[in-house]
Amino acid sequence: MKVVQVLPALELGGVERGTLEVAEGLVKAGHESIVVSAGGRLVNALEAAGSQHVQWDLGRKSLRTFLQVRPFRRWLEQQQPDIVHVRSRMPAWIVWLAWRGMNPETRPRFITTLHGMHSVNRYSAIMGKGERVIAVSETAKRYLLDNFPEVDPAKVTVIHRGIDPDEFPRGYRPPDSWLETFYTDNPQARDKFLICFPGRITRWKGHLDLVEVIGRLKAQLPNVHVLVIGSDPKGKFLAEVKAAIEAQSLVEHFTFLGTRSDMKELYAISDVMLSLTSTTAEAFGRTVVECLSIGTPVVGYAYGAVEETLSALYADGLVDTGNVEGVVEKIVTLASSTEQRKPDENNFLLNNMIRKTLAVYERFSS
Known part of the structure; x- marks a missing residue:
């Protein structure tokens, strides 16, 4: 053929x-x-x-x-x-x-x-x-x-x-050499409750909702820190996101990493990943599945295919679309409990x- x-x-x-x-x-x-x-x-x-x-x-x-x-x-x-x-x-x-x-x-x-x-x-x-x-x-x-x-x-x-589960293995821990390099380059992220937020920096990916989440979360979880992974393909939205962060005095809680090829390691060091798309729906949402495969929980809006994948693998992470306070509550629960259900084994x-x-x-x- x-x-x-x-x-x-x-x-x-x-x-x-x-x-x-x-x-x-x-x-x-x-x-x-x-x-x-x-x-x-x-x-x-x-x-x-x-x-x-x-x-x-x-x-x-x-x-x-x-x-x-x-x-x-x-x-x-x-x-x-x-x-x-x-x-x-x-x-x-x-x-x-x-x-x-x-x-x-x-x-x-x-x-x-x-x-x-x-x-x-x-x-x-x-x-x-x-x-x-x-x-x-x-x-x-x-x-x-x-x-x-x-x-x-x-x-x-x-x-x-x-995805290939061998590429994103359950319980993966990055090598010490990678950890030392990452935290040397990003000392502000060391010993923090890390939130992974991957995706192109576009209006529909939910970056402004992310800022609202951290604005409400910092009082309950002062050591929260967000790793924003991705670039602004049209060079138009990043400045707006950063302005919103500065307006709420949240600069110390954010690190912008740009496009990365070490997603496995970034998923693994994160305590939770967020997916906050609420306008143009994800058709599949590969990053959600990759992160869950490693075993890091994902909290996401019940919208588009993110609802589909989370329902199958980690229904505890679903939040009504646009419910910023619901996202905050989920993160606080994850941060305060060691009894949370781990994501199911990946079947995608x-x-x-x-x-x-x-x-x-x-x-x-x-």
């Missing part, structure tokens, strides 16, 4: 990681794997795992990108893959237009994966046009069917994203995700 996956680029992110994971699974199962993207820092890892990368920018949001429809159609006709699988809206439009013009008897099967809760419009509707549609959670499936009634529910399959596993995805490919291409 020959599978082509198409996405905008191979930089960091959940879509990119899922693409690499499926590509590696294909190769290990003896299939041919090709990934089409504009390139990026993950290309070397992709090729080292046995896949072929074809550099082709189909993700640029420009009318000029539609000039690639015919060249891509010719390329598909030459390659003759069994499956073409798209994971992002702009490439999906190009691939769908190219695929639609091919001979229905010989063209590949067209699969889409819905990774995010996009704005509801004609542009986003492309993610429901796959002959088979994979949704990364029940939440993503409900979003698709509720907002795009033309999508046939029978063609939608839920395949939860998954990478092997399950790969196995189910390959089963869709094989069943659909036969």
Whole structure:
């Protein structure tokens, strides 16, 4: 079986990681794997795992990108893959237009994966046009069917994203060398009750709610300290968050770490992780599952797929969306008790995700 996956680029992110994971699974199962993207820092890892990368920018949001429809159609006709699988809206439009013009008897099967809760419009509707549609959670499936009634529910399959439990092992403790380096670089975090808050610094991730939580929490838990992990992709919101922190005299309670590659260690040293998304819902929420896999509790709003994963793994961490005081109460309880229920063993596993995805490919291409 020959599978082509198409996405905008191979930089960091959940879509990119899922693409690499499926590509590696294909190769290990003896299939041919090709990934089409504009390139990026993950290309070397992709090729080292046995896949072929074809550099082709189909993700640029420009009318000029539609000039690639015919060249891509010719390329598909030459390659003759069994499956073409798209994971992002702009490439999906190009691939769908190219695929639609091919001979229905010989063209590949067209699969889409819905990774995010996009704005509801004609542009986003492309993610429901796959002959088979994979949704990364029940939440993503409900979003698709509720907002795009033309999508046939029978063609939608839920395949939860998954993590490797060996990468985030239960009870992990960072090496002493890492701990010493981290606390030397961040002495303000030593011997504190640490809250992990990962995610891009955007309005919808809940950073302003986080500031309100710490403002109410500091009187009951004066040694609380937040590790904010992530960057501001558009350079617009970070200043607003920092201004809110300064306005409540909370600067000493926050450390901004930027984008990190040592999430396993950061989860492990934290006493709790927060997930406070309340507007644009998470389609899966990988960081929640990673953190729970290590055994660190997560407190999160019951919204989107965070509700789905917390309900399955650590229902004690659920709080009504927007209930800042409820978050504070949960944290205080965690800080004051050694009897709290630990997160259940993770069942959102990478092997399950790969196995189910390959089963869709094989069943659909036969």
